Amino acid sequence: MVTVSLRPIEAKDKEEWINLWTGKGGYIEFYKSLDKITPQITDVTFDRFLDPKEPVYAVVAVDDETGKLVGFAHYLTHRNTWTIHDSLYLNDLFVTSDVRLGGIGRKLIEYVYGEADKFKCEKTYWSTQFENHRAQLLYTKVGVKSGFLLYRRP
Numbered sequence: 001m002v003t004v005s006l007r008p009i010e011a012k013d014k015e016e017w018i019n020l021w022t023g024k025g026g027y028i029e030f031y032k033s034l035d036k037i038t039p040q041i042t043d044v045t046f047d048r049f050l051d052p053k054e055p056v057y058a059v060v061a062v063d064d065e066t067g068k069l070v071g072f073a074h075y076l077t078h079r080n081t082w083t084i085h086d087s088l089y090l091n092d093l094f095v096t097s098d099v100r101l102g103g104i105g106r107k108l109i110e111y112v113y114g115e116a117d118k119f120k121c122e123k124t125y126w127s128t129q130f131e132n133h134r135a136q137l138l139y140t141k142v143g144v145k146s147g148f149l150l151y152r153r154p
């Protein structure tokens with residue numbers, strides 16, 4: 001089984017990260033949304049991870065043997081009218097298909113929980129598609145269902 005180390009994303013990760021993000025077999029392809037994510041969005045998002053003024057963050061899972069990136073979590077912090085401290089929203093979670101079911105997804109979420117504690121976030125939350133049963137097998141172990149439905153402007 002692959003062992004990984006987790007660390008914040010760095011400038012040198014850009015090419016590999018783009019490959020996991022919009023490359024073949026990557027996260028955006030999983031969401032059939034390659035037509036929505038332009039190279040400009042990708043560049044701006046990556047720059048925001050590295051900008052200390054932006055409340056946008058990424059952690060990467062690095063294969064201990066090969067040094068290659070095999071997963072990421074992207075998360076944001078934001079104000080909340082119900083709490084003094086910020087909330088944390090887990091925006092994206094991805095593990096490459098060849099190393100799934102090895103506990104890397106869980107590790108990434110646990111890392112994000114640690115970040116939430118560091119930022120004193122009182123709420124940490126995320127959403128998933130109804131039909132993403134695979135992800136939900138993990139989520140039911142590390143989280144609880146919020147009981148809310150997510151709506152959006154048409």
Ligand SMILES: CC(C)(COP(=O)(O)OP(=O)(O)OC[C@H]1O[C@@H](n2cnc3c(N)ncnc32)[C@H](O)[C@@H]1OP(=O)(O)O)[C@@H](O)C(=O)NCCC(=O)NCCS
Nearest residue numbers: 093094095100101102103104105106127128135137138141
């Ligand atoms: C969702 C995703 C991130 C999970 O990553 P992963 O590294 O495979 O997840 P893990 O190995 O940490 O999770 C496995 C957990 O789910 C459980 N699980 C997984 N498949 C299972 C199955 N078929 N039956 C029962 N339990 C299962 C395991 O028991 C394990 O729990 P444990 O940690 O208590 O042992 C990964 O599948 C992925 O990137 N999918 C494509 C993108 C995606 O769906 N992202 C999430 C969008 S919201």
